[in-house]
Amino acid sequence: MASRSGSTSQGNSSSRGKSKGSSAVNALKRLTRELQDLHSSPCEAVLHLGPVSEEDLFQWEAVLKGPRDHTNPYHNGLWLLDITIPPNYPLAPPKVHFVTPICHPNVHFQTGEICLTLLSGEHWAPTYTLSTTMAAIQQLLSMPGLDSPLNVDVANLYREHDKIGAESLVRFWTVEKRWAGEGKAGFISERTPGSGGKLGE
Numbered sequence: 001m002a003s004r005s006g007s008t009s010q011g012n013s014s015s016r017g018k019s020k021g022s023s024a025v026n027a028l029k030r031l032t033r034e035l036q037d038l039h040s041s042p043c044e045a046v047l048h049l050g051p052v053s054e055e056d057l058f059q060w061e062a063v064l065k066g067p068r069d070h071t072n073p074y075h076n077g078l079w080l081l082d083i084t085i086p087p088n089y090p091l092a093p094p095k096v097h098f099v100t101p102i103c104h105p106n107v108h109f110q111t112g113e114i115c116l117t118l119l120s121g122e123h124w125a126p127t128y129t130l131s132t133t134m135a136a137i138q139q140l141l142s143m144p145g146l147d148s149p150l151n152v153d154v155a156n157l158y159r160e161h162d163k164i165g166a167e168s169l170v171r172f173w174t175v176e177k178r179w180a181g182e183g184k185a186g187f188i189s190e191r192t193p194g195s196g197g198k199l200g201e
Contacts, residue, residue, distance in 0.1 A: 031058070038050065045137070046065060049062045049131065064137060072141065073174065076174065076175070081112075085130075094133060097113055098114065102174070103170050103174070105144040105146055105155035108150040115150050116140055
């Protein structure tokens with residue numbers, strides 16, 4: 001009986017391993033397709049979106065652009081984002097955080113953690129892509145949530161209806177900490193932006 005139990009346990013472990021392996025293969029296929037789509041239809045929310053290296057498609061970088069609205073305090077900003085993709089993507093959302101500091105109610109100023117239901121998995125669906133995820137993060141810059149802020153200081157200014165104070169703080173840090181070419185994959189500039197693939201291509 002013991003040997004049968006052991007073989008069953010080994011069988012379950014083996015099947016779990018195969019399941020994880022097939023999930024990773026499916027994720028790689030999906031990421032390869034998204035990368036191809038980015039070359040033909042670049043994401044308008046970013047200056048660049050692509051893998052850090054050709055050897056690892058599960059680690060990406062993005063340079064997020066501020067909203068087009070000239071009156072938005074984030075309008076002229078650029079931020080580097082780090083994107084870690086799980087092996088069961090797109091069944092689970094990517095982990096995204098700001099590398100470039102940003103003053104926003106829903107982003108932790110020190111760690112870059114983002115409070116967004118899409119990224120927590122609450123509203124995630126396999127139909128979302130890394131491109132649409134970037135668009136959602138850009139939209140967050142125009143529509144901050146004040147219920148569960150990660151930056152309490154700027155959130156309190158908005159809560160107290162001190163829009164002038166909040167936006168002056170946002171504009172200061174948007175200029176002060178604006179992305180200037182740093183990143184793991186290489187260097188790009190605003191004159192030679194990337195789309196998909198490595199920075200600097």
